[in-house]
Amino acid sequence: xxxxxLRYFVAVAEEGHITRAAAxxxxxxxxxxxxxxxxxxxLGAKLFTRLPRGVALTAAGEAFLREAQPVLAGAERARRxxxxxxxxxxxxxxxxxxxxxxxxxxxxxxxxxxSQRYPGVVLTIREANAAELTEALERRTIAVAFxxxxxxxxxxxxxxxxxxxxxMVVLPAFxxxxxxxxxxxxxxxxxxxxxxxxxxxxxxxxxxxxLQACRAAGFExxxxxxxxxxxxxxxxxxxxxxxxxxxxxxxxxxxPGVRYRRLAGTDGPRAPLTVASADGAAEPVAANLLALAGxxxxxxxxxxxxxxxxxxxxxxxxxxxxxxxxxxxxx
Amino acid sequence: xxxxxLRYFVAVAEEGHITRAAAxxxxxxxxxxxxxxxxxxxLGAKLFTRLPRGVALTAAGEAFLREAQPVLAGAERARRxxxxxxxxxxxxxxxxxxxxxxxxxxxxxxxxxxSQRYPGVVLTIREANAAELTEALERRTIAVAFxxxxxxxxxxxxxxxxxxxxxMVVLPAFxxxxxxxxxxxxxxxxxxxxxxxxxxxxxxxxxxxxLQACRAAGFExxxxxxxxxxxxxxxxxxxxxxxxxxxxxxxxxxxPGVRYRRLAGTDGPRAPLTVASADGAAEPVAANLLALAGxxxxxxxxxxxxxxxxxxxxxxxxxxxxxxxxxxxxx
DNA sequence: CATCTGCCATACGTTTGCGATATGCGATGG
DNA sequence: CCATCGCATATCGCAAACGTATGGCAGATG
Numbered sequence: 001x002x003x004x005x006l007r008y009f010v011a012v013a014e015e016g017h018i019t020r021a022a023a024x025x026x027x028x029x030x031x032x033x034x035x036x037x038x039x040x041x042x043l044g045a046k047l048f049t050r051l052p053r054g055v056a057l058t059a060a061g062e063a064f065l066r067e068a069q070p071v072l073a074g075a076e077r078a079r080r081x082x083x084x085x086x087x088x089x090x091x092x093x094x095x096x097x098x099x100x101x102x103x104x105x106x107x108x109x110x111x112x113x114x115s116q117r118y119p120g121v122v123l124t125i126r127e128a129n130a131a132e133l134t135e136a137l138e139r140r141t142i143a144v145a146f147x148x149x150x151x152x153x154x155x156x157x158x159x160x161x162x163x164x165x166x167x168m169v170v171l172p173a174f175x176x177x178x179x180x181x182x183x184x185x186x187x188x189x190x191x192x193x194x195x196x197x198x199x200x201x202x203x204x205x206x207x208x209x210x211l212q213a214c215r216a217a218g219f220e221x222x223x224x225x226x227x228x229x230x231x232x233x234x235x236x237x238x239x240x241x242x243x244x245x246x247x248x249x250x251x252x253x254x255x256p257g258v259r260y261r262r263l264a265g266t267d268g269p270r271a272p273l274t275v276a277s278a279d280g281a282a283e284p285v286a287a288n289l290l291a292l293a294g295x296x297x298x299x300x301x302x303x304x305x306x307x308x309x310x311x312x313x314x315x316x317x318x319x320x321x322x323x324x325x326x327x328x329x330x331x
Numbered sequence: 332x333x334x335x336x337l338r339y340f341v342a343v344a345e346e347g348h349i350t351r352a353a354a355x356x357x358x359x360x361x362x363x364x365x366x367x368x369x370x371x372x373x374l375g376a377k378l379f380t381r382l383p384r385g386v387a388l389t390a391a392g393e394a395f396l397r398e399a400q401p402v403l404a405g406a407e408r409a410r411r412x413x414x415x416x417x418x419x420x421x422x423x424x425x426x427x428x429x430x431x432x433x434x435x436x437x438x439x440x441x442x443x444x445x446s447q448r449y450p451g452v453v454l455t456i457r458e459a460n461a462a463e464l465t466e467a468l469e470r471r472t473i474a475v476a477f478x479x480x481x482x483x484x485x486x487x488x489x490x491x492x493x494x495x496x497x498x499m500v501v502l503p504a505f506x507x508x509x510x511x512x513x514x515x516x517x518x519x520x521x522x523x524x525x526x527x528x529x530x531x532x533x534x535x536x537x538x539x540x541x542l543q544a545c546r547a548a549g550f551e552x553x554x555x556x557x558x559x560x561x562x563x564x565x566x567x568x569x570x571x572x573x574x575x576x577x578x579x580x581x582x583x584x585x586x587p588g589v590r591y592r593r594l595a596g597t598d599g600p601r602a603p604l605t606v607a608s609a610d611g612a613a614e615p616v617a618a619n620l621l622a623l624a625g626x627x628x629x630x631x632x633x634x635x636x637x638x639x640x641x642x643x644x645x646x647x648x649x650x651x652x653x654x655x656x657x658x659x660x661x662x
Numbered sequence: 663c664a665t666c667t668g669c670c671a672t673a674c675g676t677t678t679g680c681g682a683t684a685t686g687c688g689a690t691g692g
Numbered sequence: 693c694c695a696t697c698g699c700a701t702a703t704c705g706c707a708a709a710c711g712t713a714t715g716g717c718a719g720a721t722g
Contacts, residue, residue: 045417067409086376
C-alpha cells in the first residue's frame with residue numbers, strides 16, 4: 001500500500017466514477033482501475049461495487065475512506081512541517097541575553113521582528129551575565145547570545161559586534177555635575193569621584209575599558225564598589241555610593257534620584273553590542289535569527305542616497321514588547 | 332512522496348544508521364540512501380546530517396519524524412478498518428423484531444452470539460409489527476427482520492423460516508380449564524370461549540391459522556377482541572376478556588392472573604419464526620447475522636450421533652441479555 | 663604516522679511495475 | 693435494437709526502484 005493508492009482511492013470515492021477520477025488525477029482510466037484493484041487485492045477486501053453507471057463504496061470502502069483522508073492530510077502536514085522546520089519557521093530556539101544588552105533598542109528590534117516573522121518558533125530567552133552565556137553556548141544550552149563585550153573566546157563560538165554606543169555618566173541627582181552640561185562632562189572632571197564598576201572576574205570587558213579611559217584622562221579611578229550586574233550599578237548610584245559609567249541605552253532604567261549625562265568629546269569609552277553563536281552548521285532557526293541580527297533593519301547607511309521610502313518604523317529608542325520566557329533551570 | 336519513503340525514513344531515523352536500517356528493511360544500503368535523498372529532494376529540506384558514524388536527524392527531520400509516525404500508523408489502521416468492515420466485524424446494522432419474535436429464545440441466542448462475536452458492530456434494534464418491518468426492509472431502513480408469519484412478500488425480500496413452535500392456550504387463572512391438564516387441552520374444549528385474537532389487516536398470518544384450526548376442530552370461534560400486538564392478547568386475557576392462543580415462547584410474559592396451557596396432540600396450530608432480509612449483495616454485517624441465524628447454534632441434529640461434547644450453553648428458554656437500542660424515528 | 667575499518671555515496675545493470683493506447687464486454691437508454 | 697457509457701483486459705514503453713560493485717572520507721587502531 002502506498003500513498004498513491006490512497007490518493008487514487010479517495011479520488012474515485014469522491015467522484016463515484018473511475019473515468020472522471022482519472023481525469024481529475026491527470027491519468028488515464030485503465031491504470032486507475034488497475035491501482036484500485038491492486039489496492040483491493042492488497043487489503044483483501046472489495047472497496048467498491050461496480051455499478052452500471054460508476055462505482056459505489058462498500059461498507060469496507062466507507063470505513064477505508066474515513067481513515068484514508070486523515071492519512072493523506074497527515075502526509076501533507078508532515079511535508080509542511082519539515083519544510084517549515086528547514087526554513088526555521090517552526091521549532092524552538094533558546095537564546096541568552098545580558099541585562100544591559102537586552103536594553104539596547106537594536107536587540108529589542110531584532111527579537112520583535114523575529115517573533116513577528118516566525119510566529120511558529122517558540123522563543124526561550126534566558127538572562128545571565130556574559131560568562132554564563134558563553135558557557136551556555138559551549139554546552140549548546142542556548143543557540144545565540146546577545147551580550148556586551150566578550151569575556152572569553154572559546155573555540156567554536158563566534159562573536160560579531162553589532163553596534164557600539166558611548167558610555168554615559170550616571171550621577172546622583174544631587175551631585176553638582178548632574179546639572180545640564182551642554183558639551184558633556186569631561187572624563188577628567190570625575191577624577192575625585194568614587195566609582196561603581198561592573199566586575200568581570202579576571203576577564204577583559206568594559207571594566208578594563210573604563211580603567212584605561214580614566215588613565216588616559218590622567219587619573220586612576222577610586223573604586224567604591226564592584227558589582228556583578230550593570231543594573232546594580234545604577235541602584236548604587238541612586239543610593240549615593242558613587243558615580244558610574246554605563247552604556248547609553250541603560251538610560252531606559254529611570255530610577256528616581258539618578259541622572260545620566262553625556263561624556264564630552266567623541267573619542268570616549270564605548271560599549272560594544274555583540275552577538276555570539278556556535279559556528280558550524282547552524283540550525284535554521286538560529287540562522288534566521290542571526291540573519292536578522294546581521295542585516296539591521298533600517299540602519300542608516302550613509303553611503304546610500306536617502307531615497308528609501310520611509311515606513312512607520314518604530315522609534316529606535318523603544319524596547320520591543322517581546323514576551324520573555326525564563327526557563328527555570330540552568331542546566 | 333509515498334508511504335515507502337516514510338517507512339524508510341522512520342527506519343533510518345530510529346536506527347540512526349542507514350546500513351542497519353537497510354538490513355532491518357530487508358533491502359540493500361544503496362537504494363535506501365537513494366530513497367532518503369529522493370525524499371529530501373522532494374521536500375526540499377535535508378532530514379539527516381551525515382556523520383562519520385551513521386546519520387543524525389536535523390531539526391527538519393525531527394519535525395518530519397513526529398508527523399511521519401502517525402501517518403504510518405494511520406495507514407495501517409485504515410487497512411485494519413477496511414478488513415474488519417469487509418469481514419463484518421465493524422460497522423453498524425439496524426434490525427427489526429416483532430414483540431413475539433424477540434421473546435423466542437432462538438432470537439435471543441442469535442443476538443447474544445452476534446454481539447459477542449462482533450463487538451465492533453453497533454447493533455440497532457427496532458420493534459414494530461410484521462407489516463412495518465417488511466416495509467422498513469424494502470426501504471432499506473433495516474437490514475434484517477425477525478418476525479413470526481410473513482404478512483407480505485414483496486420482491487427483493489427473502490423470508491426464511493428458522494423454527495416453529497406450538498401455540499398455547501392463554502387462560503385467566505380462575506378459568507376452569509386453567510387447572511393442570513396432563514394431556515393438554517383439546518382445541519374443541521374451547522368452542523364456547525370468547526377469543527382474543529391478534530389482527531393483521533387483510534393479510535395472512537397467525538390470525539388465519541387460528542381460525543382454520545378452530546374450524547378443523549369443528550367450531551367457529553367467537554371473537555371477543557382483536558388487538559394489534561400479541562402482548563395485548565395476554566393483557567386482555569388477564570383482564571378476563573377471554574382466552575387466546577399464543578406462541579409457546581410467550582410464556583416469558585408472566586402476568587399475574589394468567590395461565591398457559593398446552594394444546595392436546597401434536598398436529599395443532601403452530602407459530603413460525605421467520606427471518607427476513609433483502610436478498611442481493613448483502614452487506615457483510617448483515618451476512619454475518621444471517622449466517623448466525625442460519626446455523627442455529629447447538630440445534631439438535633437427529634441424524635448425528637450424540638457424541639458432541641456438551642458445553643455450558645444457556646438454557647434454551649432464557650432470553651439473552653442483548654442491549655436493545657430503539658431509534659426514535661421510523662423513517 | 664601509516665593502515666585499517668566502517669559507513670555513506672556513486673555508478674551501472676536488471677527488473678519491476680506504473681502509465682498510455684487500443685479494445686472488449688455489459689448495461690442502460692432512446 | 694442500436695448507440696453510448698463506463699469499467700475491465702491486453703500489450704507496450706519507460707521510469708524508477710533495487711541489487712552488485714566500487715569509491716571516498718573520517719575515525720579507530722597499532
